[in-house]
Amino acid sequence: MAKTPTLQRPRPPSDLVDLNGLVMPDRFVPAPEVHAWIENAFLYGDAPLFNPDHRHLMDAQLGVLWTNCDNLRNMRVVLGQAELMPPMAMGKWARARACQQIEEWFDGMPDFLLTFSAPAAAGMDDASFCALVEHELYHCAQNEDIFGMPKFKNDGTPSFGIRGHDVEEFVGVVARYGAAAAGVTAMVDAAQRAPLVGAASIAGVCGTCLRLVA
Numbered sequence: 001m002a003k004t005p006t007l008q009r010p011r012p013p014s015d016l017v018d019l020n021g022l023v024m025p026d027r028f029v030p031a032p033e034v035h036a037w038i039e040n041a042f043l044y045g046d047a048p049l050f051n052p053d054h055r056h057l058m059d060a061q062l063g064v065l066w067t068n069c070d071n072l073r074n075m076r077v078v079l080g081q082a083e084l085m086p087p088m089a090m091g092k093w094a095r096a097r098a099c100q101q102i103e104e105w106f107d108g109m110p111d112f113l114l115t116f117s118a119p120a121a122a123g124m125d126d127a128s129f130c131a132l133v134e135h136e137l138y139h140c141a142q143n144e145d146i147f148g149m150p151k152f153k154n155d156g157t158p159s160f161g162i163r164g165h166d167v168e169e170f171v172g173v174v175a176r177y178g179a180a181a182a183g184v185t186a187m188v189d190a191a192q193r194a195p196l197v198g199a200a201s202i203a204g205v206c207g208t209c210l211r212l213v214a
């Protein structure tokens, strides 16, 4: 994808946010502008919030969605989620139908699907939104082989997987965005350092985390 000069933080579609008391049907809207912004903000080598922990994602296809669909899990409101694609764990027709939908949204099957709550994002400050996005990016991992080296498939492409929350990689989000993003003991050391970007509280609003602990 061509690099764009703008780093304006993408805003969710207004019709997913400005409800004016109307009850809107649940919708999912592809957000290629968020994908482009992620590359320009975090992934490219000269990105202002460049994080080498996400280097493998330069070789990954990311699909991003906005949604206005309320999602409660474990009594927490889910604001973001990362999923490995293609979708699994459903009936054959349901899975094929989901695959078709996703491929039509993204002109092919992405490696990871990131979903963000549009109403929540509209109310977040920049640091909180960046922390939420990076938290989800941290879930998007390259698997490791038995020697701890990055794993590749037989065709030479990276073997991707979802990384859990209770590993030191997530220290990166706390180190960059502040102690409030903590919630697990492993993050305390990084949390004691001054945040590089700002404060945010993320793990409790991430559907991937809440699913992993459920």
Ligand SMILES: [Zn+2]
Pocket (backbone or CB within 6 Å): 135, 136, 139, 165, 203, 206, 207, 208, 209, 210
């Ligand atoms: Zn999470």
